[in-house]
Each structure stands twice: as structure tokens, then as C-alpha cells.
Amino acid sequence: MTTMESLLIRNRDQLLAFAGRLGYSFKDISLLQQAFIHASFAFEQGQDRLNDNETLEFLGDAVLDLTVGYDLIKRFPALREGELTRLRAALVQEGHLALMAKEIGLGDYLLLGKGENASKGREKPSILSCAFEAVMGAIFLDGGYEAARQVVDVLVTPHIDAKKEDLYLADSKSRLQEMIQEKHNEGPVYVLEKAEGPDHAKIFHVSVRFQDKILARGTARSKKEAEQQAAAEAVRDFASLFDL
Numbered sequence: 001m002t003t004m005e006s007l008l009i010r011n012r013d014q015l016l017a018f019a020g021r022l023g024y025s026f027k028d029i030s031l032l033q034q035a036f037i038h039a040s041f042a043f044e045q046g047q048d049r050l051n052d053n054e055t056l057e058f059l060g061d062a063v064l065d066l067t068v069g070y071d072l073i074k075r076f077p078a079l080r081e082g083e084l085t086r087l088r089a090a091l092v093q094e095g096h097l098a099l100m101a102k103e104i105g106l107g108d109y110l111l112l113g114k115g116e117n118a119s120k121g122r123e124k125p126s127i128l129s130c131a132f133e134a135v136m137g138a139i140f141l142d143g144g145y146e147a148a149r150q151v152v153d154v155l156v157t158p159h160i161d162a163k164k165e166d167l168y169l170a171d172s173k174s175r176l177q178e179m180i181q182e183k184h185n186e187g188p189v190y191v192l193e194k195a196e197g198p199d200h201a202k203i204f205h206v207s208v209r210f211q212d213k214i215l216a217r218g219t220a221r222s223k224k225e226a227e228q229q230a231a232a233e234a235v236r237d238f239a240s241l242f243d244l
């Protein structure tokens with residue numbers, strides 16, 4: 001019969017090793033063990049024997065929103081609320097949580113039901129992201145807000161600059177549109193200057209223009225990405241737009 005006590009005896013060394021990856025020492029290591037228990041495993045053991053990680057997942061979701069949000073405000077005090085919201089969302093969305101879970105090898109520690117294990121559940125973004133949230137919930141219950149914030153500094157903060165740049169590129173066209181329209185009541189125009197190379201590896205060269213003046217250029221493997229690059233460059237040089 002599998003109980004929490006038997007799991008802790010069997011997995012203690014693994015749990016301590018994983019906690020070391022987080023840079024955190026648990027006072028109650030059973031919380032970390034619970035974070036690894038998927039509902040499919042708990043169901044197979046009998047509902048009265050083990051609690052799965054879904055409650056910790058619920059808590060961890062809120063913990064990540066708070067700690068990541070606070071970190072972003074400290075790093076980027078000049079960003080607007082909408083930009084902070086989009087950046088936080090990019091950092092805590094399922095795909096990115098799953099990526100961070102893989103970076104710390106979280107999937108290796110999960111306890112899954114036989115069917116979920118056979119279907120490669122350890123690699124599923126949905127399972128990995130939920131387990132990551134559960135781990136954060138466990139840390140919060142064990143050590144409070146400050147402990148959770150410190151682990152976020154270790155696991156999440158290194159990704160912030162890359163995500164900020166990704167969002168900057170993706171959002172640059174709408175930002176440039178808003179910036180120019182606010183002053184001139186009309187928007188920019190994107191011009192495909194040329195496309196070169198074979199069909200499977202074509203390179204697009206695009207310029208963004210306003211009132212026949214070239215503001216910036218972008219080059220990429222798709223027209224859309226080239227437009228985004230051109231817009232991002234124009235946004236970076238936005239001060240000069242006031243001289244249009």
C-alpha cells in the first residue's frame with residue numbers, strides 16, 4: 001500500500017536533490033512530495049490514501065502571479081500596466097512554465113498513473129506546467145512569500161529579458177501605429193522592398209514608412225517578422241518621429 005509516509009522513505013534522497021536545484025531547503029519535505037503526485041497516480045492508490053497536487057497547483061498559480069508581478073515592477077518601474085500584464089502572462093503561460101519545468105528536470109520526479117506514464121505524460125506541457133505551479137505552492141506553504149520570491153529569482157527571472165524582447169517585437173507594429181496616430185492621426189505603411197533566395201529559404205526586406213519617409217527597415221525569413229523588426233526599430237527611434 002502506497003502512503004505519503006512510504007513515498008517519503010522511498011524518495012527522500014530524490015526530493016532533497018530536487019530541492020537543491022531550487023536553492024531551497026524544505027522544512028516539511030512532504031509538501032514537495034505532494035507537488036509531484038499527479039491525480040492519475042493518486043486515483044490508482046485510492047482516494048483515501050494520497051492527496052494529489054491540484055490544490056498546490058491552485059495556490060502556486062496565484063503565487064507566481066504575485067511574485068513575478070512584483071519582480072517585473074521592480075525591474076521595469078516605467079512600464080505601463082498593460083505591458084506588465086502581457087509580460088507576466090508570457091512568463092507564466094503553460095508553454096513557458098513547461099519549459100522551466102524541463103530545465104530543472106521536474107518531469108523525472110512526477111508520480112503518474114500507469115496510463116498517463118505510458119502516454120509520455122512526463123513530457124506533456126499541461127502536466128509539467130501544473131506541477132511547476134504545485135511546486136511553487138508547496139514552497140509558499142513551507143516558507144512563505146519570501147521563499148517563493150527567492151525561487152522565482154532563480155527560475156523565472158533569467159527568462160525576463162528574452163520574453164520582454166519577444167513581446168517587444170510582437171507588439172511593435174501596434175505600438176508604432178498608436179504612437180504615430182496619437183500625433184498625426186494617421187498610421188505607417190509597410191513596403192516590401194525585395195524578396196530574395198529560394199522558396200524554401202526566402203529572405204524578405206521590408207521598410208516602414210510615414211509620409212514617404214523611411215523610418216526603419218527589417219529583414220527576416222517571413223514578411224510578417226520583417227515588418228515587426230522594422231516597426232521595433234522605428235519604436236526604438238521614436239523620438240525622431242516627432243520631427244516628421
